[in-house]
Amino acid sequence: MLDLLVVGDANPDVLVHGAPDVPPYGQAETLVGGGVLALGGSAAIAAHGAARLGLATAFAGLVGRDAAGDFVLDALSGAGVDVSRVVRHETLPTALTVCLNRPGGDRAILTASGCLAGFGPEHVPDVAARHVHAASYFLQPRLAEALPALLRKHRASGATTSLDTNDDPSGRWELAPGLLAECTFLLPNEAEALALSGRADLPEALAALVGAGCVPVVKRGGRGAVALQDGATVHVDAPHADPVDTVGAGDSFDAGFLAGWLDRGDLAHAMRLGAVCGALSTRATGGTAGQPALAEALAQIA
Ligand SMILES: Nc1ncnc2c1ncn2[C@@H]1O[C@H](COP(=O)(O)OP(=O)(O)O)[C@@H](O)[C@H]1O
Numbered sequence: 001m002l003d004l005l006v007v008g009d010a011n012p013d014v015l016v017h018g019a020p021d022v023p024p025y026g027q028a029e030t031l032v033g034g035g036v037l038a039l040g041g042s043a044a045i046a047a048h049g050a051a052r053l054g055l056a057t058a059f060a061g062l063v064g065r066d067a068a069g070d071f072v073l074d075a076l077s078g079a080g081v082d083v084s085r086v087v088r089h090e091t092l093p094t095a096l097t098v099c100l101n102r103p104g105g106d107r108a109i110l111t112a113s114g115c116l117a118g119f120g121p122e123h124v125p126d127v128a129a130r131h132v133h134a135a136s137y138f139l140q141p142r143l144a145e146a147l148p149a150l151l152r153k154h155r156a157s158g159a160t161t162s163l164d165t166n167d168d169p170s171g172r173w174e175l176a177p178g179l180l181a182e183c184t185f186l187l188p189n190e191a192e193a194l195a196l197s198g199r200a201d202l203p204e205a206l207a208a209l210v211g212a213g214c215v216p217v218v219k220r221g222g223r224g225a226v227a228l229q230d231g232a233t234v235h236v237d238a239p240h241a242d243p244v245d246t247v248g249a250g251d252s253f254d255a256g257f258l259a260g261w262l263d264r265g266d267l268a269h270a271m272r273l274g275a276v277c278g279a280l281s282t283r284a285t286g287g288t289a290g291q292p293a294l295a296e297a298l299a300q301i302a
């Protein structure tokens with residue numbers, strides 16, 4: 001059986017460093033500090049990280065029949081992710097993201113969601129896995145609507161489940177009814193936890209998300225992560241890092257968290273492995289180049 005089925009988005013990330021805050025228009029050519037092409041998409045980065053950590057991982061997604069689609073499938077399979085069931089849309093393009101990175105970690109993210117708008121439950125293979133993780137909820141409205149039933153089906157077969165919604169470009173933050181009750185873990189960052197719960201501070205947000213039926217594990221950048229389970233708050237510090245860029249840190253956290261969870265079934269251990277994998281991912285440009293193998297990640301915990 002698979003350890004992990006990851007359901008969601010995959011796209012090339014074009015990462016630009018050293019751009020002006022507002023790039024000049026008027027057909028002006030602006031030289032920047034650097035540019036890198038990397039595997040992107042929260043789900044794809046998490047799947048890549050999980051395979052690096054040794055999990056038997058399959059990816060379920062929709063990409064176009066184009067060079068961008070070839071690129072993401074090659075990058076995933078190069079890390080050992082099973083992409084044999086990824087569907088290719090015959091006409092719509094693969095999603096594409098341009099990231100303008102600022103020193104210090106902030107970034108503007110421009111995403112053309114391409115064929116993600118068409119990604120639906122009919123594209124998700126009926127395979128068994130110990131854990132099912134879904135990502136980029138708000139970019140995939142057809143999948144979003146079907147996600148509660150999809151996760152419920154896997155839980156009925158004994159799997160645990162997780163969701164990393166990431167940002168909602170529409171600002172509405174509406175989840176399908178009953179969705180959080182089908183998520184063993186919700187893996188937002190702090191801003192997303194507040195927006196999803198409609199609460200103004202983190203303790204209230206954690207309590208509200210627990211009330212909706214999941215265990216929230218909230219990522220806090222250089223401040224680590226915090227979770228609430230069975231009435232107890234669990235904190236994990238962020239390991240020291242001097243970030244080159246933080247693209248994909250949250251998705252690499254997800255990968256480490258899931259590897260730790262599937263190994264020991266222990267929340268605090270999973271969070272520690274997640275924090276190490278998130279921190280290590282910041283040592284290289286892009287979401288995947290800095291992701292560790294399991295031995296390196298475990299050595300940093302010990
Ligand atoms: N500057 C940093 N120093 C150390 N660890 C970091 C840093 N930024 C991110 N991380 C690690 O990566 C995790 C996820 O990053 P975060 O920025 O919180 O998520 P997201 O990328 O989803 O917004 C954090 O919980 C932390 O463990």
Ligand SMILES: [Mg+2]
Nearest residue numbers: 166189250251
């Ligand atoms: Mg994130």
